[in-house]
Amino acid sequence: MKTSRIWQMVPLLAPVQLLLLSVIVIPSVYVIWLSFHTSTFGQSASFVGWGNYVQVLTDPGFHSALWNTVVLVVVAVHLEMLIALGMALLFNSGLWFRRILFVAVLAPYAVSEVVGVAMWRFLFDPDVGPVSNLLAALHLPLLEWSYEPSHAMIMIAILTIWMHLPFTFVIIYAARLALPSDLYEAARIDGATPLQSFYRVTMPLLGPAILVALLFRYIFAFRLFSEVWLLTGGGPARTTEVVAVYLYQEAFTFSAFGPAAATAWIMVIVSMLLASGYIYLLRRQVRNAG
Amino acid sequence: MAQLKLSGVKKDFGGVEVIKGVELDIEDGEFVVFVGPSGCGKSTLLRLIAGLEEISGGTLEIDGKVSNDVPSRDRGIAMVFQSYALYPHLTVAENMGFSLSLRKTPKAEIDKSVLQAATILKLEHLLDRKPSQLSGGQRQRVAIGRAIVREPSIFLFDEPLSNLDAALRMETRTEIAKLHRDLAATMIYVTHDQVEAMTLADKIVVLKGGVVQQVGAPMELYRNPCNAFVAGFIGSPRMNLLKVDVTSVEDGKVRLAQPGFEHLVVPSGRVSGPGKALLGVRPQALTLNPGPHQVSGTVTLVERMGPETVISIRQADGSPLLAVLPGDVELALDANVSFSFADTDVRLFPASDLEN
Incomplete structure (x- = not known):
């Protein structure tokens, strides 16, 4: 293409380029710059090299936030996958009122996260929440999420599973619907019990879809923020803080922009590692299928 | 080896009767072809014999034993599907040995049976491939191989050649005929193609609207069709x-x-x-x-x-x-x-x- 033609196109492409530049590229570069400086309100930034990274990586607060994040990612994402798989198979086996139930299962995705969290806070309110009242009436242990850290973590896990289940479910269900029924008939004639059909036909064939859903969810869950921030705010006493909340606290509570910027880049790098793992596996699958 | 006896076999789907009382005897080692236009119930009848559909009325006897409620895997049958129904995640060898591996047969024995079947069908060089790497004709042979490995007493074929091109169809037809001669197993074959029926069958069963019109040897049907439908259907x-x-x-x-x-x-x-x-x-x-x-x-x-x-x-x-x-x-x-x-x-x- 001739250079003059490119210059003719530039004005037409410029708005999008400007938008990308202003909301993604410049802030990213600024955050990189910031992560190598100490900076707070009313002070000019001064260069500290890798200091912020060292500070964040050695901060016990960050360690606990990272630990909480990993625990939530591992527990919530896998639990969610099991539930989604079970539900997809249940839907596929011919359920009554399937259409209505399908809408019900997808509904959480249509609810704003803030509204969703407010709803769950009310349901599990220790004093007036209907679920808490029901648990009390049945003499079951209550979920003391507002002051018991482990209960709060359980509550966060339940909430995030509820919120993202539609995503995982739809991927698995669509993959299951795509499996031809005559494979199962062939397996039946070959002598497979329903359980053997599941392990030897369904699972291997759903493998790629499960992998895709899991990796997407790892990446989403690693950035977990609103569920925690809106439910516990990281409390009680920073015990339920996750990495994204840690970052928010550093930046906007403690006005320590340098360490916050370093945290942000650590998150980006971890997400990119997860994503590259995902792309590697995906490419391998495409190669195997071809 | 097996004999089959169908007495008053019926099938209805939600009140719609698609098989209306079929009486049929199939002798040991016989090659029986169910033929008829689409929607005549021939595939459904085959699926009733396979145990993939429940029989709504009448009895199905295999070797003198009422088998209406016997699960597919215990009927001594193997089936070749129109779509081949190969497991896409398994290699040709694994596809063929799937039934044996479900029964926890030792690996050496599975390999031996698979190789034997592969030799009959000239598939030895394809054993490590996945189904997606095979042509239509090769897939069809793998599906037949999978059936052979089970050593069934009854082979069921559901329109096995309809996805193949004309030349390959004739070649595979010859192979199936040879297979029947070599294995001497009972075979039941569904097709809408009267040429396949005439060339393969010991006995043809002509179906229309879920009712058996006539049963007989190919030339008997050709020479003495019992009604205008059979007369029009057999012969080209x-x-x-x-x-x-x-x-x-x-x-x-x-x-x-x-x-x-x-x-x-x-x-x-x-x-x-x-x-x-x-x-x-x-x-x-x-x-x-x-x-x-x-x-x-x-x-x-x-x-x-x-x-x-x-x-x-x-x-x-x-x-x-x-x-x-x-x-x-x-x-x-x-x-x-x-x-x-x-x-x-x-x-x-x-x-x-x-x-x-």
Whole structure:
């Protein structure tokens, strides 16, 4: 293409380029710059090299936030996958009122996260929440999420599973619907019990879809923020803080922009590692299928 | 090896009866073909035998044992599907050995059985491939191989050749015939292609609307079709069915009113009195030589194949007629032609055969 033609196109492409530049590229570069400086309100930034990274990586607060994040990612994402798989198979086996139930299962995705969290806070309110009242009436242990850290973590896990289940479910269900029924008939004639059909036909064939859903969810869950921030705010006493909340606290509570910027880049790098793992596996699958 | 006996077998799907009481005996080692137009229930009948559908009424006996509620895997059957139904995540060898590995057969034994079946079907060089890396014909052979490895007493084939091209179809048909000869197993084969039925079967079962029309050896069905439907279905191109008026029935002989058929005397068959009837004449029975019984019309199409010529004509009443003449025959379009036929080459059917 001739250079003059490119210059003719530039004005037409410029708005999008400007938008990308202003909301993604410049802030990213600024955050990189910031992560190598100490900076707070009313002070000019001064260069500290890798200091912020060292500070964040050695901060016990960050360690606990990272630990909480990993625990939530591992527990919530896998639990969610099991539930989604079970539900997809249940839907596929011919359920009554399937259409209505399908809408019900997808509904959480249509609810704003803030509204969703407010709803769950009310349901599990220790004093007036209907679920808490029901648990009390049945003499079951209550979920003391507002002051018991482990209960709060359980509550966060339940909430995030509820919120993202539609995503995982739809991927698995669509993959299951795509499996031809005559494979199962062939397996039946070959002598497979329903359980053997599941392990030897369904699972291997759903493998790629499960992998895709899991990796997407790892990446989403690693950035977990609103569920925690809106439910516990990281409390009680920073015990339920996750990495994204840690970052928010550093930046906007403690006005320590340098360490916050370093945290942000650590998150980006971890997400990119997860994503590259995902792309590697995906490419391998495409190669195997071809 | 197995015998099958179907007594009053019925199947309904939500109140719609698709198999309406089938009586059928299949002998040990027999090659039986279910044939009929689409929707006649032939595949459903096969699936009832396979145990993939529940039988709604009647009994299915395998080797004298009522097997209505016996699960598929215990019926001693293997099935080859139209879509092949190969497991896409397994190699050819794993596909073929799947049934044995479910039974926890030792690996060495599985490998031996798989290799044996692969040798029969010339698949040895493909054992490590995935189904997606195979051609249609190869996939079909793998599906057959998977059935062989099970060493079933009954092979079930559900339109196994319909996804293959013409040349491959003929080749695979020959292979299946050879397989039947070598294994001497009972085979039940579903097809809508009467050529496959004629060439493969020991016994053909013609189905229409969930009802068995006729059961018999291929040539028996060709020579003595029991009704106009079977007559039209068996034989290619299909038998001409001329609308005629019966004037009298005497001593099992019928006289017809049509011009050209005044001297024709045919066995009455199932026609009992004067009225409308159908006169069946095979296209190959028509000749251009003059004779006492004639049909005539104008030529609408001439298909010159070389060894034979297929001529379509339109009769005076507008109904079509097909004639197959040996050798190459040149006829002009729109020419008037008359064909004659012998008394012994026609069959008479009641007009009610083609109603419903």
